[in-house]
Amino acid sequence: xxxxxxxxxxxxxxxxxxxxxxxxxxxxxxxxxxxxxxxxxxxxxxxxxxxxxxxxxxxxxxxxxxxxxxxxxxxxxxxxxxxxxxxxxxxxxxxxxxxxxxxxxxxxxxxxxxxxxxxxxxxxxxxxxxxxxxxxxxxxxxxxxxxxxxxxxxxx
Numbered sequence: 001x002x003x004x005x006x007x008x009x010x011x012x013x014x015x016x017x018x019x020x021x022x023x024x025x026x027x028x029x030x031x032x033x034x035x036x037x038x039x040x041x042x043x044x045x046x047x048x049x050x051x052x053x054x055x056x057x058x059x060x061x062x063x064x065x066x067x068x069x070x071x072x073x074x075x076x077x078x079x080x081x082x083x084x085x086x087x088x089x090x091x092x093x094x095x096x097x098x099x100x101x102x103x104x105x106x107x108x109x110x111x112x113x114x115x116x117x118x119x120x121x122x123x124x125x126x127x128x129x130x131x132x133x134x135x136x137x138x139x140x141x142x143x144x145x146x147x148x149x150x151x152x153x154x155x156x
Contacts, residue, residue, distance in 0.1 A: 005107065014036045017038075060082060
C-alpha cells in the first residue's frame with residue numbers, strides 16, 4: 001500500500017535511507033514512518049493508524065457517470081488517495097489523481113491532479129473535458145480494494 005500512496009521511486013528511496021540510517025541500530029516502528037514522511041513529503045500518520053490499528057477496509061466505487069461528470073463513493077472506512085484512468089469516446093485517455101486532504105502532499109505523477117478529497121465527504125464528483133467511454137479506479141491494481149467489481153465503468 002505504501003507503494004500506491006507515495007509512488008514506487010519514493011518507496012525505493014525510503015528503504016535505502018531507512019537501511020542506511022538504521023543499520024546496526026534498534027529502530028522503532030515509528031522510525032520507518034518518519035523516514036517515509038521525510039523522503040516522500042507526505043504525512044503518513046493517518047495511513048499507519050488505519051492500516052495497523054483498525055480493521056477498516058478499502059472500498060471505492062464508481063457510482064455515476066453522466067455526460068462529462070464522474071461520481072465516486074467511499075464505501076469502505078479506510079481513506080485512500082485515488083488513481084483513475086478515463087478513456088474518452090475519441091480513443092484518447094487521461095489519468096487523474098485525487099489526493100487525500102490529510103496527506104498534506106501527493107506522490108509524483110504525470111496524472112492530472114484534482115482537488116483533494118476531504119475525509120468527511122463520502123462521495124466525490126469531478127468533470128472531464130470530453131465525453132467518457134470508460135472509467136477505472138486503480139488501473140495499476142496496487143490498492144487493496146476489497147471489491148473491484150465496482151471499480152470500472154464502461155459506456156454501453
